[in-house]
């Protein structure tokens with residue numbers, strides 16, 4: 001039995017929550033001095049501490065604690081004045097100690113929020129906690145078809161990642177977003193990624209696993225006020241997958257409930273290729289991990305002055321930047337979202353910074369340049385044209401030396417590597433014909449060739465002048481200033 005997304009939403013209200021793991025960009029690991037560089041030869045960044053050898057003792061990384069506090073403050077959390085690490089006990093081959101050092105009931109940051117903008121509206125996502133832990137190593141299963149342990153001939157383990165500082169950011173359940181739940185989930189992860197990037201605490205690359213999401217989803221029958229059983233979809237590894245995973249879980253759970261069954265509390269896996277989730281293991285309860293305070297580490301008690309000075313050093317966050325640009329550029333929130341979603345925010349800002357008007361910068365980057373980027377299959381920000389080039393082209397247009405059509409040819413020349421805008425204008429002979437006498441010859445020709453149009457204009461139907469303007473633009477191969485041509489035509493016929 002299948003239930004469409006729309007049918008599911010008529011009957012049920014979705015509630016979602018996200019647990020996001022972020023690898024911090026510290027130079028050394030959480031509890032030892034090993035390097036954290038990605039992509040090194042397996043098992044070269046290891047030592048007795050991160051290999052869990054008997055007798056080795058961990059020491060907490062001060063920078064990782066500072067980064068976590070930065071994240072907590074940026075997410076409007078309270079910072080604990082005293083908290084402890086805890087041992088989370090479970091067995092996994094890529095975790096040599098058989099426990100992970102994490103935080104349990106005493107997280108470093110609690111009770112914050114992150115506002116996300118969606119469809120011109122702000123949705124506030126509550127943050128339950130931000131805590132610090134260590135990453136595990138990585139298992140590689142060789143010889144099977146699926147890359148999983150089932151069917152593999154043997155497995156290898158790489159401990160380079162073991163002990164890299166990991167921050168887990170847990171949202172409160174997010175109810176009340178209705179059919180937009182999948183979009184809001186995606187918008188939250190996008191905003192969170194932008195916040196983390198602006199803080200400089202992580203490279204936030206989802207494809208390299210430095211940002212990983214688990215998505216919790218449940219359904220409640222509309223109007224019942226009773227929340228349903230949630231499932232946890234693991235390791236959803238792209239922004240698009242966040243949206244798809246929530247959407248597919250909503251439809252799946254609705255089908256289960258409609259069939260009179262109960263949703264099982266379990267871990268599920270999202271499959272990129274099919275866009276659906278499949279059942280994993282049944283979910284452990286916290287008690288299964290036998291958490292207890294880590295006896296080898298002293299408590300973390302960040303002095304208040306330190307927390308204040310970290311707060312004072314936070315950069316401009318995406319929400320503040322958004323508010324600033326919306327006001328400075330006179331945009332609506334929807335226009336701002338369009339700019340951000342097109343990946344053009346930075347380039348437009350850079351173009352305005354070197355002198356273009358916000359309207360012109362947006363026009364070129366969202367119009368002609370977005371079209372070219374799309375044709376070339378690259379991001380608009382990766383086009384081989386600089387903000388200064390675009391600002392120069394728009395100033396040539398504003399000065400009347402180029403019209404839009406010529407400007408598009410200049411853009412083409414710059415993208416083709418023909419040099420700066422001025423070099424392209426000179427080499428291709430693209431300047432607007434501004435000499436009135438040259439224009440008048442073409443205008444007289446157009447007037448002579450179109451007596452019926454002239455008659456209509458003289459009858460007061462001035463919009464008919466467009467035909468004559470078009471003829472002159474054609475005769476000058478687009479190099480005339482259309483506004484000036486129209487003026488001269490009206491003078492000629494008056």
Ligand SMILES: [Zn+2]
Nearest residue numbers: 032034047050
């Ligand atoms: Zn180490």
